[in-house]
Amino acid sequence: xxxxxxxxxxxxxxxxxxxxxxxxxxxxxxxxxxxxxxxxxxxxxxxxxxxxxxxxxxxxxxxxxxxxxxxxxxxxxxxxxxxxxxxxxxxxxxxxxxxxxxxxxxxxxxxxxxxxxxxxxxxxxxxxxxxxxxxxxxxxxxxxxxxxxxxxxxxxxxxxxxxxxxxxxxxxxxxxxxxxxxxxxxxxxxxxxxxxxxxxxxxxxxxxxxxxxxxxxxxxxxxxxxxxxxxxxxxxxxxxxxxxxxxxxxxxxxxxxxxxxxxxxxxxxxxxxxxxxxxxxxxxxxxxxxxxxxxxxxxxxxxxxxxxxxxxxxxxxxxxxxxxxxxxxxxxxxxxxx
Amino acid sequence: xxxxxxxxxxxxxxxxxxxxxxxxxxxxxxxxxxxxxxxxxxxxxxxxxxxxxxxxxxxxxxxxxxxxxxxxxxxxxxxxxxxxxxxxxxxxxxxxxxxxxxxxxxxxxxxxxxxxxxxxxxxxxxxxxxxxxxxxxxxxxxxxxxxxxxxxxxxxxxxxxxxxxxxxxxxxxxxxxxxxxxxxxxxxxxxxxxxxxxxxxxxxxxxxxxxxxxxxxxxxxxxxxxxxxxxxxxxxxxxxxxxxxxxxxxxxxxxxxxxxxxxxxxxxxxxxxxxxxxxxxxxxxxxxxxxxxxxxxxxxxxxxxxxxxxxxxxxxxxxxxxxxxxxxxxxxxxxxxx
DNA sequence: GTGAAAGCGCTAACAT
DNA sequence: ATGTTAGCGCTTTCAC
Numbered sequence: 001x002x003x004x005x006x007x008x009x010x011x012x013x014x015x016x017x018x019x020x021x022x023x024x025x026x027x028x029x030x031x032x033x034x035x036x037x038x039x040x041x042x043x044x045x046x047x048x049x050x051x052x053x054x055x056x057x058x059x060x061x062x063x064x065x066x067x068x069x070x071x072x073x074x075x076x077x078x079x080x081x082x083x084x085x086x087x088x089x090x091x092x093x094x095x096x097x098x099x100x101x102x103x104x105x106x107x108x109x110x111x112x113x114x115x116x117x118x119x120x121x122x123x124x125x126x127x128x129x130x131x132x133x134x135x136x137x138x139x140x141x142x143x144x145x146x147x148x149x150x151x152x153x154x155x156x157x158x159x160x161x162x163x164x165x166x167x168x169x170x171x172x173x174x175x176x177x178x179x180x181x182x183x184x185x186x187x188x189x190x191x192x193x194x195x196x197x198x199x200x201x202x203x204x205x206x207x208x209x210x211x212x213x214x215x216x217x218x219x220x221x222x223x224x225x226x227x228x229x230x231x232x233x234x235x236x237x238x239x240x241x242x243x244x245x246x247x248x249x250x251x252x253x254x255x256x257x258x259x260x261x262x263x264x265x266x267x268x269x270x271x272x273x274x275x276x277x278x279x280x281x282x283x284x285x286x287x288x289x290x291x292x293x294x295x296x297x298x299x300x301x302x303x304x305x306x307x308x309x310x311x312x313x314x315x316x317x318x319x320x321x322x323x324x325x326x327x328x329x330x331x332x333x334x335x336x337x338x
Numbered sequence: 339x340x341x342x343x344x345x346x347x348x349x350x351x352x353x354x355x356x357x358x359x360x361x362x363x364x365x366x367x368x369x370x371x372x373x374x375x376x377x378x379x380x381x382x383x384x385x386x387x388x389x390x391x392x393x394x395x396x397x398x399x400x401x402x403x404x405x406x407x408x409x410x411x412x413x414x415x416x417x418x419x420x421x422x423x424x425x426x427x428x429x430x431x432x433x434x435x436x437x438x439x440x441x442x443x444x445x446x447x448x449x450x451x452x453x454x455x456x457x458x459x460x461x462x463x464x465x466x467x468x469x470x471x472x473x474x475x476x477x478x479x480x481x482x483x484x485x486x487x488x489x490x491x492x493x494x495x496x497x498x499x500x501x502x503x504x505x506x507x508x509x510x511x512x513x514x515x516x517x518x519x520x521x522x523x524x525x526x527x528x529x530x531x532x533x534x535x536x537x538x539x540x541x542x543x544x545x546x547x548x549x550x551x552x553x554x555x556x557x558x559x560x561x562x563x564x565x566x567x568x569x570x571x572x573x574x575x576x577x578x579x580x581x582x583x584x585x586x587x588x589x590x591x592x593x594x595x596x597x598x599x600x601x602x603x604x605x606x607x608x609x610x611x612x613x614x615x616x617x618x619x620x621x622x623x624x625x626x627x628x629x630x631x632x633x634x635x636x637x638x639x640x641x642x643x644x645x646x647x648x649x650x651x652x653x654x655x656x657x658x659x660x661x662x663x664x665x666x667x668x669x670x671x672x673x674x675x676x
Numbered sequence: 677g678t679g680a681a682a683g684c685g686c687t688a689a690c691a692t
Numbered sequence: 693a694t695g696t697t698a699g700c701g702c703t704t705t706c707a708c
Contacts, residue, residue: 341684341685341686343685353685353686354687354688357686357687357688358687358688361688363687363688385685385686386684386686388684389685389686389687390685390687392684392685392686392687393685393686393687394686394687395687
């Protein structure tokens with residue numbers, strides 16, 4: 001293995017000079033710098049990550065707890081992770097995917113100094129990890145917005161606002177009875193932060209506008225279509241729907257088209273809703289943007305820069321026409337909707 | 339921060355004794371061991387990962403390159419990763435999710451001694467990373483089975499066998515013209531290893547049995563149903579179908595049911611095909627098992643144990659009846675099909 | 677502008 | 693059965 005001493009020797013300088021050339025933490029003559037860099041290239045020197053982190057007390061690694069369990073919208077999770085990864089790479093950081101998704105996993109990673117910071121996904125409204133994070137001196141960001149989490153930095157999509165926006169839109173279009181077909185029962189039962197907030201926003205706006213809104217769990221499968229049947233059987237007056245379930249979306253939309261007289265709004269990543277016919281407007285979940293924003297916030301924390309304790313990405317209503325235009329020419333459509 | 343010296347002092351022993359108590363690498367009297375363990379608990383001591391890895395020359399971290407790009411079956415990727423994570427945790431390893439998915443990313447992780455081993459997903463038939471891995475002394479396992487990859491350890495599902503099994507099954511059921519609706523065009527164009535092998539197995543068996551088989555790329559959306567229309571328009575004699583595309587599956591199956599006279603076989607994770615009605619038999623992709631098997635192989639390599647250079651998980655045909663029974667009572671059905 | 681050397685916290689010889 | 697100590701490869705004072 002090539003060490004910094006090998007580089008120093010080859011360049012005819014001291015070890016510390018090599019270190020300073022790499023870090024740029026002190027002025028180096030151009031000549032020396034050139035020789036050192038030549039030696040680094042020639043030897044294909046790669047600093048030993050552990051040695052560096054032991055000496056510098058930082059790892060350039062972010063710990064990430066991501067939900068690999070079932071029930072979650074797999075697409076959304078993947079895109080969030082992709083956003084995290086992209087932003088991390090831009091800062092020369094790597095991602096440690098923590099293998100245990102509880103509070104102990106966070107303590108372990110932080111306690112063993114494996115990471116500089118922690119990113120926690122899929123936070124539940126009352127999550128035991130929140131307490132653990134608060135005790136830790138390791139900076140952290142939650143992707144989600146739990147009840148007692150206000151002491152921590154939280155980044156997420158504004159699900160409450162999205163629920164309200166959807167309800168208002170349906171009201172605007174003349175519907176007086178509306179329903180939210182949401183996550184599967186297991187996710188609702190777990191009181192996943194986003195599901196709770198979406199429901200709150202949706203029902204709140206319904207109440208505010210004096211329309212009747214209802215919420216229904218929805219399985220991740222074709223049976224979702226049957227849920228729609230049941231919902232309509234129970235209340236045939238329902239004409240406006242909001243679907244927040246990636247795997248159910250196409251099935252429910254298809255069934256709604258068969259039935260007729262229904263307006264279906266989707267809440268999903270743009271690339272998912274774009275492929276589903278029969279939708280009216282849709283609200284985009286900027287999944288990759290969430291991952292990016294959360295990671296940005298983490299770096300701000302790490303840099304000691306001021307960061308808002310809560311950042312919610314705003315919901316945007318996209319009309320079906322724009323969605324189609326989007327697919328044809330992304331740039332124009334983006335400019336238009338801006 | 340609590341260090342090993344703090345523990346040693348509190349327990350009244352030397353630091354090496356503490357180290358040996360933790361590693362179990364030499365005999366320690368029960369009394370000493372008790373005192374050390376008490377001190378560790380009392381101080382909540384966590385060994386510094388970098389210090390340990392610098393001294394021991396191993397990190398207890400596996401580097402993973404996972405495809406976060408589009409086109410792949412997101413479910414399958416997530417389940418494979420879940421399998422990797424589970425198996426890694428069982429061995430006290432963590433996962434470093436590499437943020438660049440090229441050969442340089444592998445060189446960087448290995449060169450900087452960030453990982454003890456590498457796991458590479460989504461390998462293409464002719465992948466530049468194969469050469470990079472071969473140069474590296476870091477052990478690695480590919481999830482996939484590329485052309486020139488035989489020098490490396492490869493673990494995957496036997497897609498070629500699955501293609502053949504599917505074709506044979508369709509032949510058995512009397513079909514003489516069969517079609518494979520597979521991955522989206524972008525995946526086929528990339529010559530992703532699994533797509534290539536599936537096609538080879540499917541068409542090979544067709545030829546062997548003297549039936550006419552064809553292969554069609556399939557978009558990840560409802561338009562998949564239209565692909566089916568086109569395929570049948572081009573050759574109305576086709577009566578047997580194999581679908582290998584998670585997001586297209588439900589749509590194609592639904593359209594096939596409308597059309598009638600078709601037999602649809604699915605190749606997908608069990609929990610996906612289970613939710614789709616109208617399927618005949620299905621072949622399960624044991625996604626989590628792939629991740630597990632690959633990680634097992636990696637640990638065998640790490641331990642210097644002999645490992646087969648190629649391990650392919652065998653395809654199993656599951657009849658629709660068992661799928662349904664499965665959902666009702668997993669244990670019984672498992673026993674039955676065993 | 678550069679070098680020497682003292683750690684960072686641990687493991688694993690080499691002691692006894 | 694336990695202790696002493698020399699590194700592991702780097703960063704960062706201090707010194708010039």
